Amino acid sequence: MTYTRVMITGYGPPEVLEVVEEPHLPEPNTGEVRVRVLAASASYTDTMIRKGAYPEVRKKPPFSPGYDMVGVVDKCGRGASRFKVGDRVCDLTVVGSYTEFLCAAEDRLVPVPDAVDPAEAVSLVLSWMTAYQMLHRTAKVRPGQSILVHGAGGAVGSALLALARRLGARVFGTASAAKHPMLKPFGATLIDYRTEDFVERIGREAPDGVDAVFDALGLKSFRRSLKTVRPGGTLVAYGFSNTVDKGRGAVARDFLGFQLMRLLPGRRRKAFYSITATRQRRPDWFEADLTTLLDLLAEGSIKPVIWKRLRLSEAVQAHRLLEQSMPVGKIILEPGR
Secondary structure, three states: OEEEEEEOOOOOOOOOOEEEEOOOOOOOOOOOOEEEEEEEEEOOOHHHHHHHHOOOOOOOOOEEOOOOEEEEEEEEEEEEEOOOOOEEEEOOOOOOOOOOOEEHHHOOEEEEEOOOOOHHHHHHHHHHHHHHHHHHHHHOOOOOOOOHHHHHHOHHHHHHHHHHHHHHHHEEEEEHHHHHHHHHHHHHEOOOOOOOOOOHHHHHHOOOOEEEEEEEOHHHHHHHHHOOOOEEEEEEOOOOOOOOOHHHHHHHHHHHHHHHHHHOOOOOOEEEEOOOHHHHHOOHHHHHHHHHHHHHHHHOOOOOOEEEEHHHHHHHHHHHHHHHOOOOEEEEOOOOO
C-alpha cells in the first residue's frame, strides 16, 4: 500500500517542500505503533526548520517536517501494549508529521479523547502547550496579575490570550490592526505595533510594569520588552521570528545575546522557554499538562482558533501564509482530505 508525505528537499523557500508518494507503509519497530495521521499543524517553527534556521533540529534534507500530529493507531509493533488499533493519540514529533502514516514509540504518545475534533486537538500539542507551560510553569502567572503578549494574533499568542483570560489575568497584546477584530473577544487590550510604541503604551496603562512578558521576536525586542516588566516580574523569551530570515548564525547570536542578558544583575527574571527541552527535562509535565488541555477541550472549556484547514498536499501554501503573518490561530494540514 502506498502513502503520501511531504519532504523538505533542501533548505530554502516554501517551494522546497515536495509531495512524495512512498511505495510501502512504514513498519513499527519493537515498542512502536504505526499511526494514521488525521491532522498535523503547520507552524512558524516548521518554516524555520525548512530554512535550516532552527537550532534544535540538526537533521539534514531530505526529511519530512511537522512538529505535531493527532492520529489513529493503525498497527502495533512487537512489545507495544499501551495502545490498541483504533486508539486516538497525539505526539510532539518535532519533525515527521507531514505524512499520512508514521511510526512512533508508544511511550511518547498521549491519548486523545475520541469525541474531539482532531484539528482542534493538534492545535494543543505545540501551540497551546507552549502557552500553557510558559504561563503556568515558567512565569507562574496568578489571577489578577498582568501580562504582555507579543504576536497576539499567532497560534501561541492567541492561546496565551485565551488561557490568561481563563486564569483571570489582565492582558495586553501586540498585533497588527487587521487582526484586532478577531482578537477582541479575548478581552485583551490590543496594541498595533505598527503605529504604537508598546513600551510607551504599557508605561501609560500599567505604570508599575506588567508581571510577565511573552516574546518570540528576537533579541532587540527582548531588550525593549524588559523595560515593561515590573521588579520581580518575568520576561519569557521563546523564539526569534524577526531574526530567522538572517540564517542560523543570526539566531545563534540572538540566543547568545539573551543568555548574556540573563547574566546581568537586576530585579527582573529572564527565562527562555523551549517545549522540546522542557519535555526532555520533565516528561511528566508534558503528559500531565497536555492531558489537562485535552480534557478542557473535551468538556468544551477551551476552543482553539482554527484559521484554515488545508490538504497535506497544500503544505507550500501553508508555509507561504505563515511567512506573510496571515493566520490568526492555526493552519491545519489534514492528510485525509
